[in-house]
Amino acid sequence: MPLEAEQLLINRIRQGEAEAWSDLIGRYEGRLLAYVSRRLQNRSAAEDIVQETFIGFLNSLPNYDSRRRLESYLFSIASHKLTDHLRREGRRPTIPLTAASSTYSDWQLPANQRAASSIARSGERRSIEEHALRDALVSQVERWRKRDDWEKLQCLELIIVRGWANKRAAEQLGLSQQVVASIKHEFVKALTLAVRNQGLPEDVFPELYETE
Amino acid sequence: MTDQYSRSEIEAFLDEALDADQMAAMESSLRDDSLLLDSVSEAISRRDAGIHSLGEIWRRHRISCPSREDLGSFLLEVLPQQQQQYVQFHLETVACRFCQANLEDLKQQHSEGEQDRSVRRKRYFESSAGYLGS
Numbered sequence: 001m002p003l004e005a006e007q008l009l010i011n012r013i014r015q016g017e018a019e020a021w022s023d024l025i026g027r028y029e030g031r032l033l034a035y036v037s038r039r040l041q042n043r044s045a046a047e048d049i050v051q052e053t054f055i056g057f058l059n060s061l062p063n064y065d066s067r068r069r070l071e072s073y074l075f076s077i078a079s080h081k082l083t084d085h086l087r088r089e090g091r092r093p094t095i096p097l098t099a100a101s102s103t104y105s106d107w108q109l110p111a112n113q114r115a116a117s118s119i120a121r122s123g124e125r126r127s128i129e130e131h132a133l134r135d136a137l138v139s140q141v142e143r144w145r146k147r148d149d150w151e152k153l154q155c156l157e158l159i160i161v162r163g164w165a166n167k168r169a170a171e172q173l174g175l176s177q178q179v180v181a182s183i184k185h186e187f188v189k190a191l192t193l194a195v196r197n198q199g200l201p202e203d204v205f206p207e208l209y210e211t212e
Numbered sequence: 213m214t215d216q217y218s219r220s221e222i223e224a225f226l227d228e229a230l231d232a233d234q235m236a237a238m239e240s241s242l243r244d245d246s247l248l249l250d251s252v253s254e255a256i257s258r259r260d261a262g263i264h265s266l267g268e269i270w271r272r273h274r275i276s277c278p279s280r281e282d283l284g285s286f287l288l289e290v291l292p293q294q295q296q297q298y299v300q301f302h303l304e305t306v307a308c309r310f311c312q313a314n315l316e317d318l319k320q321q322h323s324e325g326e327q328d329r330s331v332r333r334k335r336y337f338e339s340s341a342g343y344l345g346s
Contacts, residue, residue, distance in 0.1 A: 035313035051339050076272070153298065161276075208266075
């Protein structure tokens with residue numbers, strides 16, 4: 001659904017229009033149920049989580065950021081509800097925040113990440129930074145799509161989304177490590193430029209300044 | 213940092229965004245792998261400190277996800293060959309959980325009866341409509 005249509009639908013829901021709400025449920029319930037069901041054998045529990053997701057959406061509507069795509073937002077609510085369910089079931093271990101106290105804590109991050117922790121930034125500021133980087137990423141990916149440059153896109157998905165090292169990505173794609181390093185370098189350079197052009201603090205994007 | 217999982221995969225775990233099998237494997241490892249537990253804690257600390265991660269932003273905003281229409285075309289095998297291969301890569305190698313869910317939903321639409329869907333939608337609507345405009 002185009003962004004404008006999404007915003008229109010959300011505005012109608014904000015005004016309490018039942019038909020718009022029914023439309024949203026009809027559009028998204030199937031994919032949310034498929035997302036949750038992948039992790040649960042119990043169909044009834046999965047449907048309950050989707051139900052909680054929709055209620056969670058309505059409760060959070062006053063704070064909904066219309067720059068965010070609706071489907072992504074619904075998936076993020078579903079992921080929280082699912083995580084809570086898995087914790088209650090004892091499947092998802094609770095991560096004690098003190099587990100890393102002997103190595104790192106909120107205030108003792110690795111050197112290249114320490115500066116950001118000392119910068120007091122509002123949620124709104126973080127959101128501006130995130131959306132600026134999102135726009136830069138979208139712009140890069142759209143360029144590759146238009147040129148049918150699927151190899152570059154695959155390469156960056158492995159490196160950025162999966163977090164694989166250059167060597168592993170090169171082996172997966174049948175490319176030389178040099179080619180992979182070059183694709184990554186070009187990509188990071190473009191993003192770094194976008195961050196600088198928008199006057200964003202560089203220390204909150206440490207990956208852009210790491211060398212492999 | 214653990215050798216088994218990348219930093220980006222650990223962040224995806226926190227967002228319930230890894231492939232279901234990987235999620236289950238990591239949950240299992242966390243029970244007796246203190247190194248992994250430390251890595252997950254570090255990831256939480258980085259988030260709390262306001263540090264952005266490229267992988268996190270890429271995933272959260274579905275930067276490279278094919279559209280639902282493209283997934284439908286993928287299912288029907290009518291995309292141009294290179295794009296067809298790319299979507300397959302995105303679903304299987306990148307293992308995008310959100311696109312896997314969309315694809316599953318599209319498949320279900322063909323196999324599941326309309327009545328089952330209607331009953332479910334009605335239940336969701338009735339249980340949530342009270343929160344509408346509240």
